[in-house]
Amino acid sequence: MLKVENLVVKYGMIEAIKGISFEVNDGEIVTLIGSNGAGKTTTMQTISGLLKPASGSVLLDGVDLTKTAPHKIVPMGLAQVPEGRRVFAQQTVAENLELGAYCRRDKEGIRADMENVYELFPRLRERKNQLAGTLSGGEQQMLAMARALMAKPKIMLMDEPSMGLSPLLVKEIFRIIEDINRQGTTVLLVEQNAKMALAIADRAYVLETGKIILEGTGAELAASEQVRKAYLGG
Amino acid sequence: MAFLSYLISGLGLGSVYAIIALGYSMVYGIAKMLNFAHGDVIMVGAYVSFFAMTVAGVPFAVSVPAAVLVCTLLGMTVERLAYKPLRQASSLAVLITAIGVSYFLQNGAQLLWGSDTKIYPTILPGAVSLFGGQLSVSYLTIVTILTCILIMVCLMLFINKTRTGKAMRACSEDKGAATLMGINVNKIISITFAIGSGLAAIAAVLLCATYPSVYPTLGSMPGIRAFTAAVFGGIGSIPGAFLGGLLLGVIETFAKAYISTQLSDAIVFAVLIIVLLIKPTGLLGHKISEKV
Numbered sequence: 372m373l374k375v376e377n378l379v380v381k382y383g384m385i386e387a388i389k390g391i392s393f394e395v396n397d398g399e400i401v402t403l404i405g406s407n408g409a410g411k412t413t414t415m416q417t418i419s420g421l422l423k424p425a426s427g428s429v430l431l432d433g434v435d436l437t438k439t440a441p442h443k444i445v446p447m448g449l450a451q452v453p454e455g456r457r458v459f460a461q462q463t464v465a466e467n468l469e470l471g472a473y474c475r476r477d478k479e480g481i482r483a484d485m486e487n488v489y490e491l492f493p494r495l496r497e498r499k500n501q502l503a504g505t506l507s508g509g510e511q512q513m514l515a516m517a518r519a520l521m522a523k524p525k526i527m528l529m530d531e532p533s534m535g536l537s538p539l540l541v542k543e544i545f546r547i548i549e550d551i552n553r554q555g556t557t558v559l560l561v562e563q564n565a566k567m568a569l570a571i572a573d574r575a576y577v578l579e580t581g582k583i584i585l586e587g588t589g590a591e592l593a594a595s596e597q598v599r600k601a602y603l604g605g
Numbered sequence: 606m607a608f609l610s611y612l613i614s615g616l617g618l619g620s621v622y623a624i625i626a627l628g629y630s631m632v633y634g635i636a637k638m639l640n641f642a643h644g645d646v647i648m649v650g651a652y653v654s655f656f657a658m659t660v661a662g663v664p665f666a667v668s669v670p671a672a673v674l675v676c677t678l679l680g681m682t683v684e685r686l687a688y689k690p691l692r693q694a695s696s697l698a699v700l701i702t703a704i705g706v707s708y709f710l711q712n713g714a715q716l717l718w719g720s721d722t723k724i725y726p727t728i729l730p731g732a733v734s735l736f737g738g739q740l741s742v743s744y745l746t747i748v749t750i751l752t753c754i755l756i757m758v759c760l761m762l763f764i765n766k767t768r769t770g771k772a773m774r775a776c777s778e779d780k781g782a783a784t785l786m787g788i789n790v791n792k793i794i795s796i797t798f799a800i801g802s803g804l805a806a807i808a809a810v811l812l813c814a815t816y817p818s819v820y821p822t823l824g825s826m827p828g829i830r831a832f833t834a835a836v837f838g839g840i841g842s843i844p845g846a847f848l849g850g851l852l853l854g855v856i857e858t859f860a861k862a863y864i865s866t867q868l869s870d871a872i873v874f875a876v877l878i879i880v881l882l883i884k885p886t887g888l889l890g891h892k893i894s895e896k897v
């Protein structure tokens with residue numbers, strides 16, 4: 372479904388991504404783990420078209436996203452839950468969800484999906500007329516995920532959805548990610564919480580200072596000596 | 606009665622400021638830049654409607670949409686050619702470019718149409734007389750105030766109810782996140798410039814109908830006043846621009862009538878500074894839910 376090939380991304384002179392390749396197949400949960408500054412967010416933003424790479428390609432079902440206008444990527448079936456949530460603080464929960472469905476014209480389908488995300492996140496229903504900026508951090512994360520779901524994506528990118536949440540909420544979020552995947556959405560998950568991410572991932576890649584240094588199934592990497600030392604605390 | 610009469614003419618003047626300030630404020634809210642050339646778009650609108658009436662001989666009612674059309678296209682062209690390439694540049698570079706565009710338009714007008722003052726035709730003469738003739742309000746003032754209110758209501762509906770309006774609000778908050786929703790941010794910015802410039806054309810004809818001289822630097826003073834009004838009301842806020850414009854018009858008129866014509870600008874700025882000291886975001890700057 373998604374294939375990243377020899378991607379190089381620079382900030383000015385600094386090369387943040389130094390030629391990485393990886394792929395996400397239909398129906399998978401793939402995780403990209405790595406410590407601070409490894410280049411995870413840079414990779415995600417490049418896939419979504421917010422950053423233009425110096426070289427390399429990002430193929431979504433064969434179409435090169437690096438040559439596609441960023442606003443045309445969502446209608447192709449790719450949505451992102453960005454790092455730090457980035458909900459529209461001054462709009463209500465319901466308006467945020469409507470914006471998630473901005474590219475869709477099927478009113479009936481949008482209404483049905485709105486109902487679905489409220490089922491998935493009952494707390495959002497209770498707060499649907501509240502300004503998103505007044506939600507708690509966990510609720511904002513749920514809103515960001517719900518908003519991306521409203522685009523009805525084939526593949527959903529999530530950049531550190533567990534960041535800053537209580538352990539209980541982190542569990543809840545990971546359970547929902549599995550749910551979303553079971554319902555047929557392919558997931559590319561970026562995480563620092565390597566343990567949880569590897570537990571739900573079909574496959575995983577380890578990113579270190581802009582390079583992929585390891586790859587394997589979730590279980591393989593969770594068992595790997597190198598990963599355990601660097602990311603799982605021994 | 607004199608008080609009431611000053612108040613009404615202040616509201617008339619303030620309505621023109623408000624319409625210009627709306628353009629400033631919307632562009633600031635979305636593109637996060639001060640479009641210093643906004644005042645000069647007014648000037649172009651004034652010339653277009655002037656020539657439409659005097660040279661092409663069309664009635665006033667036809668000259669207005671002509672001016673709106675030309676200014677809308679001008680605003681979008683300026684954005685496309687001068688500002689869009691600077692999307693990633695520092696705000697200082699953008700500001701200097703905007704000042705450059707302002708001079709370009711003024712000098713262009715001088716070259717094309719000369720620097721002499723042209724006399725705008727009289728529009729809507731006459732007045733309503735109230736309280737047995739003690740108070741007279743010109744039709745023009747009434748039309749100006751009503752136009753401003755109508756524009757305000759339409760804009761609020763547009764921003765809050767339409768798909769494009771909602772996308773504008775999203776862009777004003779976070780362009781990256783808006784792009785992740787599939788919103789074409791460049792198009793939204795272009796639409797914002799189009800609306801702001803179209804409004805500038807309407808302000809231009811109302812202004813020239815009241816003060817009937819057309820000259821290349823005509824837009825500077827109202828532009829600066831309206832910018833002040835936008836800051837006064839809380840830049841980025843639509844109701845703020847409206848309120849700021851009206852208040853500024855009233856304060857200016859009262860200052861001229863009761864204190865001194867020479868000091869009126871100083872008084873206006875003194876009030877602005879006091880307001881900003883008390884409330885740095887401007888009068889309605891905190892009402893972020895209505896920000897564009």
Ligand SMILES: Nc1ncnc2c1ncn2[C@@H]1O[C@H](COP(=O)(O)OP(=O)(O)OP(=O)(O)O)[C@@H](O)[C@H]1O
Pocket residue numbers: 382385387405406407408409410411412413414454563
């Ligand atoms: N806008 C920017 N300008 C310059 N350098 C940047 C910019 N954004 C990121 N970088 C640099 O690029 C590298 C990768 O950053 P990135 O945000 O992709 O890391 P990350 O893996 O997402 O980290 P984290 O886990 O902290 O979110 C870092 O060294 C960072 O300092």
Ligand SMILES: [Mg+2]
Pocket residue numbers: 411412413454530531
């Ligand atoms: Mg990151």
